[in-house]
Amino acid sequence: MTHVLAFDLGASSGRAVLGRLVDGRIELEELHRFSNDPVLVGKRLHWDVLRLLHELKQGLLKAKNQGIELGSIGIDTWGVDFGVINEAGELLGNPYHYRDTHTTGMMEQLIEELSADTIFERTGIQFMPINTLYQLASLNRNHSQQLIGGKHILLFPSLLRYFLTNEMYNEFSHASTTQIFNPKTMDWDDLLLQTIGIDRELLGEVVQPGTQAGKLSDEVCDELGIDTVPVIAVAEHDTGSAVVAVPSTERSFAYLSCGTWSLIGTEVQEPVINEMSQSLNFTNEGGAYGTFRLLKNIMGLWILQESRRAWEREGKAYSFPELVQLAEQAEPFAHFIDVDDDLFLHPGDMPAQIRLYLDRTGQSHPGDVGSYVRAILESLAFKYRQAFEQIERLTEAVYEGLHMVGGGIQNTLLCQWTANALGKRVWAGPVEGSAIGNMAVQWIASGELKDVWEARRVIRDSFPIVQYEAQDAESWNNAYKQYKMKTNIK
Template sequence: MTSILAYDLGASSGRALLGRLTDRRIVTEELHRFPNDPVQVGGRLHWDILRLYHEMKQALLKAKNRGADLQSLGIDTWAVDFGFIGSNGELLGNPYHYRDRHTDGMMERLFREIPPEDLFGRTGIQFLTFNSIFQLYALKRADNPILREAKRFLMIPDLLRYFLTGETFNEFSNATTTQLYNPHKGDWDRELIARLGLPEAWFGQIVQPGTRVGSLLPSLCEELGVDPVPVYAVAEHDTGSAVAAVPALRKPFAYLSCGTWSLMGTEVDKPVINDLSRELNFTNEGGVYGTYRLLKNIMGLWILNETRREWERAGRSYTFPELVRLAGEAPAFAAFIDPDDDAFLHPGDMPGRIRAYCEKTGQKPPQDAGAFVRCILESLALKYRYVLEMTERLSGQQFEGLHMVGGGIQNTLLCQWTADAIGKPVWAGPAEGSAIGNLAVQWIAQGQFSDIWEARKVIRDSFPITAYEPQGREMWQDAYGKFLQVTGLSQSTTG
């Protein structure tokens, strides 16, 4: 049976899914799953990019050994990070991880040269310390020797696709996250690139999701004993693929792509670039088929994952089901954090940072594992309400409920508390949203679906959607007021 392959690489793990269409239903099979662990070396945090490519090749071998007749493949990954190709066509150095500290202070330094109002007006992209523009600025200020040898700038999925095909295209959805793309011009912002002192020639042709961008290299086909499978650019920012898979049947809809990061927003036909969106630090990232994703990044389950990792280092191991059970047994609304506080960005002693945040804000810190997890999950749910209200204000839309997609929906407690916090239904599914959106764009490109709305209808019919109805309205309303007070977030921004 003919299949297509989706590589979906997240910040903590990667997976390869086979997708088949059977009687207007999507059937997926997890072919290969692998960890994506960053590597600390020489004081810097890097992605192990060659290991990731190795794992992608293992997936091709498994597909061959299963007898899968691959019609195409596509790649989606996280955003903002990149690598450079030299004049000999080889990778220059190991790409930095966005949580590396080389960008500390760079955003404020760049603002002295390019006012934030100008930068946001040109790009519509949220200010985050690890955005590609600040990473490039940091490399430039450090006079990194790689820059002297670089010939092409490739985002992580562009780079992995280059390894597979030898073609150096930049895909649209990921290009927009660099804060070097100008949606008014529909291209790289050449003037902004020049003001940074970067070569214009680094930045190549931008292609839209659904574009065929090559086939597997003959040398790779010979190495693995596989056919020259066509390769498509999908929405190569994994959130773009996740939003493509949101099983909504019409606009407007609100979504939350929930995993290591939580990304909440709505799909719009054109960027929302104005003083309010800049004040609220929203972003306008490229989507599929002429759309943009008006959204905000929220730190997400990274905080919980890093807390669990710290406990494991100390010899206390918990499974995620155990932590969810303990959180459900802990007292409600005992302490809150702002998940987006800078204290929680970098790896390290997350429980210690939560304690320090609580002490700084006059709260009693959590005392046991259940209390820590409850603090994290309740704070996330309340931050989701805050961002959802901002999304409604910016978009001028009112949403009936919230679509949650991604691996985070397996945390049923978080799904229920999100419904409770926002006071609206939550529809959770599919869990493998990014991979399924990746598959959908490939099928649209091949004419299997007429458009994204037909694809979303088939996705809705193919995967279970769990509905969570809001409970405890008054209790959560009181908690929201306390959350805003503790975190210093302004309720006026949402009203």
């Protein structure tokens, strides 16, 4: 039986997942899982992109060694990052990690030059210092050798796809995250590119999800001893793929893709670019099949992940289930943080950054690890409520609840607290949302599924969905008021 293979790379780990359709159900097999660890070289933080290519090849080898016939392959990754290719087709330098500090101050500089209104009106993208716009501006204005010798800029999934196929295409859902793509013209924005000194030819053609964007190259096939396979440009932004996999029965729904980042939003047919969406700092990222993702990027479980690393450096190793158990035992609503504060953007001693934030807002310090974890998770849940209410205002809709997908839903405490904070139901599942959405686009491209709505029905029938009911409404409502007051969030 023919399988599809989804390479799904998040900011902390990646996986190669096989999928097949059997009697209207999806069967999954995780072939290969690997960590995705940034590498600090001097003061610069990079992605280990060649190691990631090696891991993709390991996934292909494991499929071969099991005698599996592949119908197609798709790749999705996190957003905004990229690599630069020279005239000879070789990678120039290690791609920067979006948490590197080389963009510091660049967002403010470009806003001063162009105005926030101009940038948002032309892109509809949330202002974040990590955006590709500011990364490219920083490289160009600092005379980076990468750009001086560069002939092609490939966004991260397109870069990995290029390594496998020798074909260069950037894909729409990923291109839309850059803050240099204009969703009205559906092309790269000339004014922004001219301002940062980037030739549009470097960015090349943008293809839509579902496009065949090459086949495994002869070099890759010879190296691995495998037959060539079509490579589909899926919704290559991992959230774009995750939204395809939201198992909603309604055409209007709210979702939260939960992992290192939390992305909460809704699917719309046209970008929502107006004064309200700009003032709320929402984003309009491309989706599959003519849709846009009206959403808010929230720092997510990064703060917990980085805190765990800090405790490990002190010789205190905790599993994530252990941290959740400690949080459950800690005093409720004792400390509140704005998870999107710039203090939490870069790697480092995250518990120390939390203490610094608490000092700045006149709050006491947590007394133990469980109290730190509880502060992070409760604050995340309240941030979700704030964004959920803003989505309802922007769309003038009322959503019955929130669909949560992604690896973060394995934290059942966070799911329950999100339901409590919202005062609404939460439906959690599937866990492998991005990989499943990646597969769904491949199956639609091959004609095995008719459209995204048939895909969502099949996904809903294939995977368990856990429903969480809101609890203890009065306590959570009172605590939400404290959260807004302590964090100065309106």
